[in-house]
Amino acid sequence: MAGFSQGGAVALHCAYRILQQPLAGVIGLSTYLLNSGEPANATNLAQTPLLYLHGQRDDVVPFRLGQHACAALSELGVSLTAYQHAGYHEVPASCLELIQTWLSERLP
Template sequence: MPTTPLERITIEPKSPATSCVIWLHGLGDSGAGFAPIVPVLALPENHGIRFIFPHAPEQPVTINQGSVMRSWYDIKSMDLHNRADMAGVLESEKRVQALIQEQIDLGIASKNIVLAGFSQGGVLSLFTGLRFEQSLAGILALSCYLPTADKLPEQCHPANLATPILQNHGERDDVVPLSAGKMANALLNAAQYKVTWQTYPMEHSVLPEQLTDISAWLQERLLA
């Protein structure tokens, strides 16, 4: 595991935290990009959910002419089969695993932790969640794909075979094609994961209506 914990924005509930959502941002963004959604989710006053928005490390990104930006892994090509640098995916997976373990060590059971992410962060949340060796409360995969393209990741762990997975995608997404999300969904369904697929009339983004649906899903996972 990495010795340096991920920098992050943490939003504590008013009540003592009994559960946690770890939300991973997209390419070139930071944890600050999604932190403002917490009040928009309109959770109950005494919800007890800690939200953690980690910042990806900065690194050169090939498809952006080698520009240095926050990125969970290098993106080498727009071709789905060669898009993700798997060495980088595996390194970031270790960092996210360490963050999950940190919360477990603080007293939040893995079954009360949701791993969420958008775009590149969604890729990492899906990949890490499928391989994590303890059962999670849920995996939220927004506007993303599997880094292993047309197959499931190697060494998927049975601990999360029954974990609810929510996949959302924009019908007009021109960054991560809808077909890439559908491919991941088909693979998950074929392997009998508990996956729910929902599309929205949007580009590569998040809609208020979508956040309302996500809030209901989170409450079912963590507050029911």
């Protein structure tokens, strides 16, 4: 499951709070955590890895919100791979290879 911006927030919410089964992985792109009172699914937290990418100069979803999301999910036990790029609210071509490699390591 993957999402960019608000779609990423929904993907993270579904993967770690809504779904009843772990996923092969989640990709969050320039995103943040939704403020929700729903408890996290401990199994999904432990078994669904996350690839997180965010631009340091993002003026739509501030970079600090991404840092907060990564810190919070790491504290909850998510296996997290995080990358930052020098760009804005975007997925630069340089990140596509990172995404492809991460996916190929997790999907048959």
